[in-house]
Amino acid sequence: MHVKVTAEPFDPWFEARSYQDAAGQMAGKLGALSLFVGTMRDFNEGDRVTGMVLEHYPGMTERALEKIVQEAAERWPVLDALVVHRVGEIKPADPIVLVAVWTSHRGDAFDASRHIMEALKSKAPFWKKERLQAEGERWVAENTDGYLRRE
Amino acid sequence: MSIKVRYFASLKERVGRSEEEATIAESLTADALWRQCVPELPPPEQILVAINLDYADWDSLVKDGDEVAFFPPVTGG
Numbered sequence: 001m002h003v004k005v006t007a008e009p010f011d012p013w014f015e016a017r018s019y020q021d022a023a024g025q026m027a028g029k030l031g032a033l034s035l036f037v038g039t040m041r042d043f044n045e046g047d048r049v050t051g052m053v054l055e056h057y058p059g060m061t062e063r064a065l066e067k068i069v070q071e072a073a074e075r076w077p078v079l080d081a082l083v084v085h086r087v088g089e090i091k092p093a094d095p096i097v098l099v100a101v102w103t104s105h106r107g108d109a110f111d112a113s114r115h116i117m118e119a120l121k122s123k124a125p126f127w128k129k130e131r132l133q134a135e136g137e138r139w140v141a142e143n144t145d146g147y148l149r150r151e
Numbered sequence: 152m153s154i155k156v157r158y159f160a161s162l163k164e165r166v167g168r169s170e171e172e173a174t175i176a177e178s179l180t181a182d183a184l185w186r187q188c189v190p191e192l193p194p195p196e197q198i199l200v201a202i203n204l205d206y207a208d209w210d211s212l213v214k215d216g217d218e219v220a221f222f223p224p225v226t227g228g
Contacts, residue, residue, distance in 0.1 A: 038228050054227065055159060055160050056227075057157075057159055057201075057204075057220060057222070059204050060201055060204040060205075060220070063204050063205075085227065085228075096227075096228065097227070097228050117228065120227060120228050121225075121227065121228040122225065123206075123225065124225060124227050124228075125159070125201075125222060125225050125227075126225055126226060126227025126228070127159060127160035127161070127222070127223065127225065127226050127227070128226045128227070129160070139160060139161040139223070139226075140226040141223075141224070141226070142197075142224040142226065143224070143225065143226050143227075143228065
């Protein structure tokens with residue numbers, strides 16, 4: 001299990017691929033890999049967004065992510081998991097977050113991955129400040145609950 | 152007794168600083184610590200508290216050497 005917070009742009013496919021290649025002990029048991037990639041949009045709440053800055057709390061953020069992954073591994077039979085999250089200056093279309101979960105069966109991969117992502121959205125200390133095309137900057141107030149359907 | 156107090160994101164801008172050292176006479180709650188550090192602003196309703204990198208409550212006790220952080224709802228992912 002591994003979590004990484006990085007100020008550098010990252011390629012989620014490369015990250016997941018290299019992590020899986022290095023995790024040799026999964027071979028044979030591995031039946032499912034769920035990959036979730038969150039990407040920056042160029043719109044939010046009806047406004048065009050040209051970029052954003054993601055702030056975090058070094059130390060607490062990593063610790064919160066580790067705890068979330070650990071929780072998922074206690075609840076579902078997870079072979080391995082990787083979470084990568086960007087901070088700093090981000091542009092539209094940049095990957096922001098990767099959640100990769102390796103399991104023997106697909107249901108566990110989907111469920112553990114969803115759990116990690118929703119827990120991250122509500123618990124991990126990250127804050128987004130958007131730069132608007134119209135003018136100015138604004139802090140994103142609160143994440144929505146991913147289990148609720150958007151209107 | 153000394154406490155490291157940190158503020159993040161929009162709260163940091165509202166309070167006007169990212170961190171400070173607070174001197175306290177005895178253990179107190181996070182709520183009392185806030186009132187000592189930011190007397191001009193009552194503890195905002197949505198603000199979250201962490202003590203030594205773990206989530207805590209406004210009535211959790213803070214003691215010498217602790218790091219206490221105040222921050223708005225998180226918006227990562």
